[in-house]
Amino acid sequence: MSHDFAKGVEVLSRQIDSRIAAYFSACVHCGLCAEACLFYTETDDPRYTPIYKLEPMRRLWKAQHTFWGKFAIKMGLSKPLTEQDFADWEELVYDSCTMCGRCSMVCPVGNDITYMIRKEREGFSAAGYAPVGMQEATHRALTIGSPMGITLKTLQAALIHVEKNTGLKIPMDQPGADYMTLFSSMEVVNFPEYIESIARIFDAAKVSWTISSEAFEATNSGIQIGSHDAAREIVSRVVNAAESLGVKYVISPECGHAYTAIRWEGPNLIGRPYKFEIIHILELLDQLQKDGRLLLSGHTDIPLTFHDPCQIVRRGGVVEPPRDLLAKVATGFVEMADHGTMNWCCGGGGGVSANERAEELRLKVFDRKRKQIEALGVKTMVTACANCRIVLEEGIEDREMDVQVIGLTELVAEHLSHNVTPG
Amino acid sequence: MARMKFYCDAERCIECNACVTACKNENEVPWGVNRRRVVTIKDGEPGERSLSVACMHCSDAPCIAVCPVDCIYDTIDGVVLHDKDICIGCGYCFYACPFGAPQFPQEGAFGSRGKMDKCTFCAGGPEEDHSVDERRKYGSNRLAEGKLPLCAEMCSTKALLAGDANVISDIYRERVINRGASVLNRGVSYQNAAFRASSGMEGKSSVKK
Amino acid sequence: MIGELIDGPFWYFSLVVFCIGVLFRLISILRAGLKPDLAVPRSGGSTGALRNLFSRFIPRRDVATRGRLTFVAGYLFHIGLFALLFFARPHVDFIAERITGFSWPALPYWAFIISAEIAFIGLLLLWLHRLLHPVTRLLSNADDYIGTGLVFLVMLTGCLALAQAFEPLRLLHLFLAELLLIYFPFSSLMHAFTFVFSRSYSGAVMGRKGVNA
Amino acid sequence: MRRALFSSAGVETAGFSAVLMLTLVLAFLLLMAPHAMAETAGNAPAIQVPNPSTDLWREVRQRDGVTSGRSQIAGVESGTLINPYGETWRNFRMKQLIPYSGYLLAGMLLLLILFFLVRGKIRVKAGISNKKLFRYTLYERMIHWFIASVFLFLALTGLILLFGRSLLLPWIGSEVFSLLASASKEGHNLFGPVFAVALLLVFIRFVRRNIYQKGDLTWLLKGGGIIGKGHVPSNFFNMGEKSMFWLLVLVGAVIVGSGLILVFPVFGQARITMELSHVSHALTTLLMILVIMGHIYIGSVGMEGALDGMTTGYCDLNWAREHHAEWATLCEQEGKVITDVEVSRLRGDGDTQQHAATSAQETG
16 A cells, blocks of 8 residues: 555544544643553553554644644744654554553543544554555455455355254344344354354344345444544445344444444444444343343353453443343353453454554563463453454463353353253 | 940849830730740749840850851940841751840741841841831830830839940949848848949940941 | 832733633634534433543552552642642732632641642652653653643742742742743643543543443 | 860760869868868857859759749740850851861862772773663662752752851852742751651662671671772672661661751750750761762762663663672573663663664564
């Protein structure tokens, strides 16, 4: 991809809104965000301080929005942003930030640093300074329909297996269904168990649902690389499909950033509210269970813990549903020291897992998770994000740990009460 | 050259504290500060005596020596005065003075004492005589008017004497002689004591040396 | 001559610069604009904003350990500074005389000094932290050092003028405070006002998402 | 009546009492002699004429120890007519403290300059390596510079109050000097308690590494390697540093204690307490300033590589081997040696460009 510095600066400066202006005005460079960032805590490299990753954007803000900045640029006292800055910061902006939002929770002046990184990436991707892996993923998402290059055929092949295993018919393109389900590519390829699980659960709970052949992909590379246009395109596919099928709800799957993309960013990307509602699979399961439609029986008594996917919990607000569900199916559930909205990221969110260049760093900062697991001493970790799951598994393998990762939906499906007989 | 001194006759002092009150009144001394005090020794016991003390206007004043900012000085009349504009309120003069003459308006925490204040022999301060500033900071300047300190002037038993050292020591010497005779006669100390008019008490200037 | 300038016209000049500057900065933040959030909120944004405004005063567990120095020193400095800025007798009198026209109860002298000492301990530690910690060393720019330095000098001259008996010392303190007032709107010292904005903005978003900060 | 430097008011009282006793005994003998003679003569007894004022003046001068009178005036020692210790304190301060401490400070400065000229900067013999050892944590460096800055400020303001009248006042005039002195006094009073806090933090943090160990005596006997040739192996802190620490702590405690007595005259301290506090404050701070002068010398121009540990947190490996051999060996055994490159990464040194380039290479 070619570099376009002028466009990058133009796009970057367009991102600066009241929030960002307030954030930069309030930052006193106290450095506390570094203490919340696993890239800093695990490497002790000060360059991985979250707010430092925003230096190019801060300088642009200073030059355009403050008296001193304008004055200093005019007098030649400070250098304007250069293309070299984009090149220098690319690694910091993409490789060493998973947009997990932990820094945003600890900032004493309340700066949402993650929001700013998200916006800064807009400028960087517009300038062409984004990791090749993420650029390609976005390209595939736009052209093929999935960042991993999965087509409808791939899904159908997977669904045949699911139907065979479960003996259930998977509804496809059924207009007027209550729920339209999305999947992340990783679930289709790596964890078809997830599809089986929701098929079983929905069957048991008598949920009217469907999959759209037009839009089944939940992931959104656009918000990871920071491309407003790409993100809008990907969201609008889902919106169009859901509205043409006339569903009441669209279910966001066990994928972190997909939820943020479709639930919180989507309406703003397409510029209007949806005609349907977005519900996360965990919210739905919790709701079904509470309404008595989902009957669960039996408990798992092995000690296990829950890894909160950042985008679902901290950035998404689905904090209690996973815990309520775990309370129903597991007796040995224990929380890690930092959990819920303060959980540590797996290290592969925000597109980092799609960025081959960052692999070494990602595995290094996995240490944080390793320490957390080891401190707790459990061998089973439940999570609710396909990306987290893959990253965790890779990390566990890399560190030669004896820990198993399972999806929460699958765990729930295993405890369906009528499920006991068929076996 | 005159040297101004106070002398308090312990045989005469009746601890009426009029000198203290007169001083406070004349000089409008701030609250908490007493330039003059009366101390009673062996209160209520045989041999009880009282003495009125204030700054003794020492010839080799320890306060002048120790002041870190050199704000205390003596005049050609031997009166020890100080400059409140210079004083930093460190308290050193209070430590060095044998008589406890230097006083401070506050004794606050963190060494906040305020400016030192002490007896000026009713001679004001370094400001121009009878100026408003002088009055506000140091009280009256009777010496410039040719008067002696009010405490001594109004002492009812004439126990407290103030003035040229030569004159007051003459007065005292006469008193002792008279008193000594009466003691030998086992009479009352004052029985045969005679007062003589003091001569040569002229107004003294308080110009800085 | 210079004293009269510092005590009179220059004081009013710096006050005007401060007020207009702060107002200008706040308006410029608002003028940057904010698009409305079209996503269906889980709960109210304003309650979230309000909650975040106060909850951020309390450090979070993990960071409270790792960043203990910053937190402790930061608290010492800010609490001490607040107490001595608004509740020291000379300041209360000054503000009452020059600005508000009414006064309020002031701290006793000893409490004023203790708050000054607390503020000094905090500020010195924060300054050293800025100079020595790799992260803050990397982040800090001239503005941070000038801001810290000016605040320190104002506090130091204030402490040197504690005797309240020497006019030049008071004027020096006042002059530096005036410089600080003038510098304030152009610097990160603005966080004294903008933290309300940043916390509220973030809190509103978190509130809408249903995340309790 | 000049006394030795360390004379205290107590010694003086004893002297006074002795002289007084002697006089009284002599007076008694003189009085008794004629009396005895008269008795042997068998005449009518002569009238004893006691001086009615003797007892009074004895009380007034407080010669039999402090017996207080009574005054209607409230206040500290308002009942005491004469405080005889004031003069002692004055003599100490003016005739001994100011001149001798001046000589000592100037002498120390001269000594350090001479030492530097003779010995020069003590180099790291093996040369500066490209490897480092982590020596002081951020917190340790912070409290070090915290106490250092507060100490320097206090020393400066204290010296202004002590020597200002003789050294500065003649140059800058009474009015300017009194501004400076007032500022010094207020600053000194306010920062005093801050120093107490700093000292406490330093004590708590460093006490464990400063407990004397085996080998410290050898260090002392060899004069810390300055006198003889070759360095004496020592642990994290050597004997000299440990001694300085304890001096700092113990002397510092006296400084803080006496300073607090002086700065809080609210508990009705008698003048003698204040005078003694002043004397101890002056003598201990003088000692401390002298020691710290040496400390600053050795930490800055005196020795190559000594300052790094306190500024960057890392010290040179060769420096550690030469000056803290035991500690260096231990660190090397534990594999705690790190490279210059790593240190500059950890400290965020160098420009980002370079870093970005190197890390891109590493990962790509």
